[in-house]
Structure formats: structure tokens, C-alpha cells
Amino acid sequence: MRLLSLEVQNYRNIASASLTPGRELTVICGNNGQGKTNLLEAIWLLTGGKSFRGGKDAELVRRGEPFAVLEASTLSAQHPEELLLEEPEEERRIRMTIGTPDSSRPGRNASVNGAPPKRASALAGSFPAVVFDPGHLSLVKGAPEGRRKFLDAALCQLYPGYLTVYRRYIRALQQKNALLRRSAAGPERPYAEKAALLEVLNAELAVQGEAIQQRRRAYLERLGPLACSNYAELSHGAERMELHYAAQFEPGGLAHLLRARQSEELRAGQSLCGPHREDIELLLDGQPAKVFASQGQQRSVVLSLKMAEAAAAAAITGEHPVLLLDDVLSELDDGRKQYLLTRMREKQTFVTSCDDTAFLKTDGEVYRMNGGVLTKA
Structure with a gap:
């Protein structure tokens, strides 16, 4: 499974963000409280599950806005080499709304490839992901x-x-x-x-x-x-x-x-x-x-x-699920950090960190998040 692109609007403190992740590692750097975890959380919601941080859906919408929108392109492939073919498997476009874009369907709703919206929980199994955040301790x-x-x-x-x-x-x-x-x-x-x-x-x-x-x-x-x-x-x-x-x-x-x-x-x-x-x-x-x-x-x-x-x-x-690792390297010694970095290869992984030092020698894509604004490093 790969996430090809993600567009986020009015999600928590993020007014608008566009992410084109790497094939394997994507790093989102920034100080605490800038929105790094919010972006990881937005990707997790594509699984159809609830926020791994808890809270109500209304708390996911940017203050003062009626609803949030997440749009993503994903690609399902059982073997990484299939991604190198000229005609890869068909991409899947997922659109999710959170809030009340119309009065008839409040809450979280999702559509796949333009089909009529269903409850977001219907996505279960369609976008496999595994998430780690410090709360999981x-x-x-x-x-x-x-x-x-x-x-x-x-x-x-x-x-x-x-x-x-x-x-x-x-x-x-x-x-x-x-x-x-x-x-x-x-x-x-x-x-x-x-x-x-x-x-x-x-x-x-x-x-x-x-x-x-x-x-x-x-x-x-x-x-x-x-x-x-x-x-x-x-x-x-x-x-x-x-x-x-x-x-x-x-x-x-x-x-x-x-x-x-x-x-x-x-x-x-x-x-x-x-x-x-x-x-x-x-x-x-x-x-x-x-x-x-x-x-x-x-x-x-x-x-x-x-x-x-x-x-x-x-x-x-x-299919290998997408890995979402929030602040994963904290409190680990250098040996354990290096082990984790090697385990991130050959699978798509998103990592948040306050310090990008450990990732400088990797081939991953590095983004910075500051005040809800995402920029390519």
C-alpha cells in the first residue's frame, strides 16, 4: 500500500497543506505544537478508524470552519516492483469530509473514486496502516x-x-x-x-x-x-x-x-x-x-x-501497511534508533520528529511544519 498524495483543508490547525510523500521514508520535522501529529492523524483517518488521540470529530475541524476535507490518492500493490511498471494498478481516490458540509450527513463521511459518500467507517480494510504515538506507551x-x-x-x-x-x-x-x-x-x-x-x-x-x-x-x-x-x-x-x-x-x-x-x-x-x-x-x-x-x-x-x-x-x-510513527525516536539510544531506521526501508513510512539529525543521511523526503504550514525542506 502506498499513499501517493494528500490534500488537507481546515483540519485542526492546518488551513491548507499538500503532501507528496516519498516511496519509502517521509519525515515531518518541527517544534512541538506546530501540527506534525495532526498531519499524521489525517493520514490515519483514511483507514476509517477514529483518531488515535481520542476526541470528538468536531475537534478535528479548524476553529471557525464548518468542515474539514481530506483528499488522498492511494495505490495498492502486492509487490514493490509493480510500482515500476508503465501501467501500475489503478489508483484509488479517497475524499473524506469531517463536520457538516450539508445538514443531511454530519460527522465523518467518505467517498472512493467519486462514489456516493458513506460513513467513514466503511473504509475499514481499504487503506491499511499502523500507527505509533507516545500515548500508546x-x-x-x-x-x-x-x-x-x-x-x-x-x-x-x-x-x-x-x-x-x-x-x-x-x-x-x-x-x-x-x-x-x-x-x-x-x-x-x-x-x-x-x-x-x-x-x-x-x-x-x-x-x-x-x-x-x-x-x-x-x-x-x-x-x-x-x-x-x-x-x-x-x-x-x-x-x-x-x-x-x-x-x-x-x-x-x-x-x-x-x-x-x-x-x-x-x-x-x-x-x-x-x-x-x-x-x-x-x-x-x-x-x-x-x-x-x-x-x-x-x-x-x-x-x-x-x-x-x-x-x-x-x-x-x-500488502504492507503504511507506517505512521509519531515522535518514535525519543528516549531510544543510538543503537535502537539505527535499528528502527533500517526497518523503515522497503515500506512507506511517515515519521514526525523535532530533530531531523537522525534522518539527514536517509533518502527520504523531508518536510517542515510550522504553525500548521507545511513546506518542503
């Missing part, structure tokens, strides 16, 4: 929710049908939690009626939950060895990383678990079991990274996971 020491989101976001890009399964699970879970809260607050419904509703919801949760865990387990079987190998190379063998799926149930066992804990859930007023309660266990030399990892080790763990995510996507889809 919470993957190591943060709550399990962040690690589950890491898995689910990757799976939604790789398998569009996964998003449907995930949404069905979440919808049933929300309905179940609402029923359990009412049950804990007082007997609004007859017990038999509550039990019947719980049985229906648990049946749906069992089906969708088993499918979610199956996909997660299979993905981690591919991702884990790649991530651990990456960490060994990043740390020059100084530490050994392990990755395990901390499951609440064995395959085929969710329905039994839901029945076994129903009384406990009724007392608690919330759902207590299922894939929404599971986690990824990260270990360094056999010790929980969540407890013992230093800041530099945390960054190395997350970078190892992100590079493994990209490699797994390439193996599964036949």
Missing part, C-alpha cells in the same frame, strides 16, 4: 482495555467481518448490563422474565464472544513470535519478551461460564465475564512489564508490537 502499563483495543483495531482492518461481530457483541453486552443494573437496583420485572431475557442475551454473547476470542487467539499466535523477535533485536538480546493471551475461558467454554456466574452478575449489577474482560500479558525476562518495565523498555515493547502488527498484516493481506 499505555499498552504496557495502562488498563487492559487499551490492550484489547490494540487487538480489536488491528483485526477490524484485517477482517472487515470482525467489526460486525464485535458490534453485535457490544450491543448485546450493553443490553445485558442495562438489565443487570435494573435487577440490582430493584425487582422491576418478574424474576422469570429477567431470567428469560438474560438467557437470550447470554446466548448471543456466547456466539459472538467465542468468535472474538478465536480471532484474537489466532492473531496473537502470528503476532507474538514477531513481536518477541523484534524486541530481541531492539534490545540486542539484553532482555527476553513474552506475550500471552490472558483468557477467562477455553474455546467453547463461554456459554458454561456465563451460566456459572449468572447469580454473581445479578448481585454485582454488571457483566463479569467474556472477551471484554480479557487481557494480553506482557513479560520481560519472566516479570510483568506492567510492573517492572522502564520508560525506554516500554517504548521498545510497544515499537516491537507495532512493527509486528505491520509484518502480520503484510503476511495476511499480501
Whole structure:
């Protein structure tokens, strides 16, 4: 996958910007707060996912403007040498609006090659990308929710049908939690009626939950060895990383678990079991990274996971995703910086940095961002 061009209008602090990236490395340099991450975020939105920085869509539109526009040309090619042919594969033109360009479709909408606009989430799987930003360090020491989101976001890009399964699970879970809260607050419904509703919801949760865990387990079987190998190379063998799926149930066992804990859930007023309660266990030399990892080790763990995510996507889809690396070299020693720079070859990578020194000897395109204004260096 390659991004050929990007046009941005009224996005966060960027009034207008035009980017023609390099075949491999593109560096966006500038001081903090100038808009470097905003540009990376705009590229990420082409995946159909939400902002990796959080926030509402309205916050993505430049202050005082009714909407923002992102326009991009992308090229899908399973082998880099295909890009050298006189007639490459057909380019895809993506246009995304954020805000309210008309009153009928607020929010984020996207069209591909001039087709009628759809919700931006429909882009899932069409523009694969992997993003790293400093906020992802919470993957190591943060709550399990962040690690589950890491898995689910990757799976939604790789398998569009996964998003449907995930949404069905979440919808049933929300309905179940609402029923359990009412049950804990007082007997609004007859017990038999509550039990019947719980049985229906648990049946749906069992089906969708088993499918979610199956996909997660299979993905981690591919991702884990790649991530651990990456960490060994990043740390020059100084530490050994392990990755395990901390499951609440064995395959085929969710329905039994839901029945076994129903009384406990009724007392608690919330759902207590299922894939929404599971986690990824990260270990360094056999010790929980969540407890013992230093800041530099945390960054190395997350970078190892992100590079493994990209490699797994390439193996599964036949296309290497675009890499979006925000402030990736901070707090890394020279050896780890050099390792990362070598890993950026033969794939399209966008990097933001306050200091372009590490990139002066590369063949990449270098841009500067100052006050939301993008210029070629």
C-alpha cells in the first residue's frame, strides 16, 4: 500500500497543506505544537478508524470552519516492483469530509473514486496502516482495555467481518448490563422474565464472544513470535519478551461460564465475564512489564508490537501497511534508533520528529511544519 498524495483543508490547525510523500521514508520535522501529529492523524483517518488521540470529530475541524476535507490518492500493490511498471494498478481516490458540509450527513463521511459518500467507517480494510504515538506507551502499563483495543483495531482492518461481530457483541453486552443494573437496583420485572431475557442475551454473547476470542487467539499466535523477535533485536538480546493471551475461558467454554456466574452478575449489577474482560500479558525476562518495565523498555515493547502488527498484516493481506510513527525516536539510544531506521526501508513510512539529525543521511523526503504550514525542506 502506498499513499501517493494528500490534500488537507481546515483540519485542526492546518488551513491548507499538500503532501507528496516519498516511496519509502517521509519525515515531518518541527517544534512541538506546530501540527506534525495532526498531519499524521489525517493520514490515519483514511483507514476509517477514529483518531488515535481520542476526541470528538468536531475537534478535528479548524476553529471557525464548518468542515474539514481530506483528499488522498492511494495505490495498492502486492509487490514493490509493480510500482515500476508503465501501467501500475489503478489508483484509488479517497475524499473524506469531517463536520457538516450539508445538514443531511454530519460527522465523518467518505467517498472512493467519486462514489456516493458513506460513513467513514466503511473504509475499514481499504487503506491499511499502523500507527505509533507516545500515548500508546499505555499498552504496557495502562488498563487492559487499551490492550484489547490494540487487538480489536488491528483485526477490524484485517477482517472487515470482525467489526460486525464485535458490534453485535457490544450491543448485546450493553443490553445485558442495562438489565443487570435494573435487577440490582430493584425487582422491576418478574424474576422469570429477567431470567428469560438474560438467557437470550447470554446466548448471543456466547456466539459472538467465542468468535472474538478465536480471532484474537489466532492473531496473537502470528503476532507474538514477531513481536518477541523484534524486541530481541531492539534490545540486542539484553532482555527476553513474552506475550500471552490472558483468557477467562477455553474455546467453547463461554456459554458454561456465563451460566456459572449468572447469580454473581445479578448481585454485582454488571457483566463479569467474556472477551471484554480479557487481557494480553506482557513479560520481560519472566516479570510483568506492567510492573517492572522502564520508560525506554516500554517504548521498545510497544515499537516491537507495532512493527509486528505491520509484518502480520503484510503476511495476511499480501500488502504492507503504511507506517505512521509519531515522535518514535525519543528516549531510544543510538543503537535502537539505527535499528528502527533500517526497518523503515522497503515500506512507506511517515515519521514526525523535532530533530531531523537522525534522518539527514536517509533518502527520504523531508518536510517542515510550522504553525500548521507545511513546506518542503
